[in-house]
Amino acid sequence: MSSLPHINPKQETEKIVNFLKKNFKEQKIDKVVFGLSGGIDSTVALYLLKEVLPVKNIFAVQMDYKPRKKLDIDLKDVNVIDVSIKKIIDQFEKFLKDSAKQFLSHESLSLPSFQSGGPLSKVKKLHLPRLYLPKTFEKVRLGNIMARTRMVILFDLAKQLNALVCGTENKSERLLGYFTRFGDAASDIEPISHLYKTQVYQLAKYLKVPEEIINQSPTAGLWDGQTDEGDFGFTYEEADQVLFLYHDIKKEIKKIKRLGYKNAEKIIKRFKNNQFKLKTPYSL
Incomplete structure (x- = not known):
């Protein structure tokens, strides 16, 4: 093996x-x-x-x-x-909270499109302000x-x-x-x-x-x-073996699972889901 x-x-x-x-x-x-x-x-x-x-x-x-x-x-x-x-972090969090309050109260909205029914008025329907609510500071x-x-x-x-x-x-x-x-x-x-x-x-x-x-x-x-x-739900010891077999050796998932790595699918799924991090920024 x-x-x-x-x-x-x-x-x-x-x-x-x-x-x-x-x-x-x-x-x-x-x-x-x-x-x-x-x-x-x-x-x-x-x-x-x-x-x-x-x-x-x-x-x-x-x-x-x-x-x-x-x-x-x-x-x-x-x-x-x-x-x-x-x-620094606490001040940044405070800034986001204050900005959210201003945004929701429209105190900081001065763009004509919000008042005149222009293209940006649709933002409200998309519930964009919720992106900046304090509870999302997870x-x-x-x-x-x-x-x-x-x-x-x-x-x-x-x-x-x-x-x-x-x-x-x-x-x-x-x-x-x-x-x-x-x-x-x-x-x-x-x-x-x-x-x-x-x-x-x-x-x-x-x-x-x-x-x-x-x-x-x-x-x-x-x-x-x-x-x-x-955070992972698996150990580095298991992850390293699975990643080596899948990424370095190019072994199929089903063959890796047969070797007894119970978290093989979870590890490989995380690997695949995070490939974008290795590819950005996208460019011509």
Whole structure:
């Protein structure tokens, strides 16, 4: 049976380090900015970056919405920048609520077409105002806003420092569409996006990432109790095997199911439903 191969962590580390060195040299840039969440992906990225650049040229930005437990990560001499995004997000939410109230009361409507029965008067029949009601400010939208806010902060800081923005996306997240377009998927360079999540764990152990980080449940930190696998309804371990067989090996779904992967259809359905994220923006 074909299955996702284990990586050779020593060779993989050398390959990634050489890739990073080559690109920093080609861009004539010797500084890097990245978001440090305290999860395994960003921690592995940090450990790899420390093999490439002087530690004083690494800027790790912690951008929490709510305070999180401090983890035992070796940040000696790393430039750690703490930015609470709570005020930004809360102000944005308030702006949406206020705008919704104005829209529904017609206080902000000055377009003649609304009063004169022009083409835009049909908007009311489509119930467009409901799109901006506070109750629709649900968790997914809030999570997207958080991710895009973090992207703005990282790229602005990188501009000030003449640095590259390092992403921390893995292949599992990418294939499952578990990212925000123009948010956490936005970066200048991606050191681990070719590795499935379970392979990132293998690399983490080789790099001696603290067990506390390796053993914690993967989470995007979007709300209390949120976990990646809770959102999916399946584990990374199962998803990685199914995605490898379906995406990399091109095995048929029915054959994958026969191998005992009970969530194969759910995993592949999510993969297919999120393909648009890998294709946008559509262009000629």
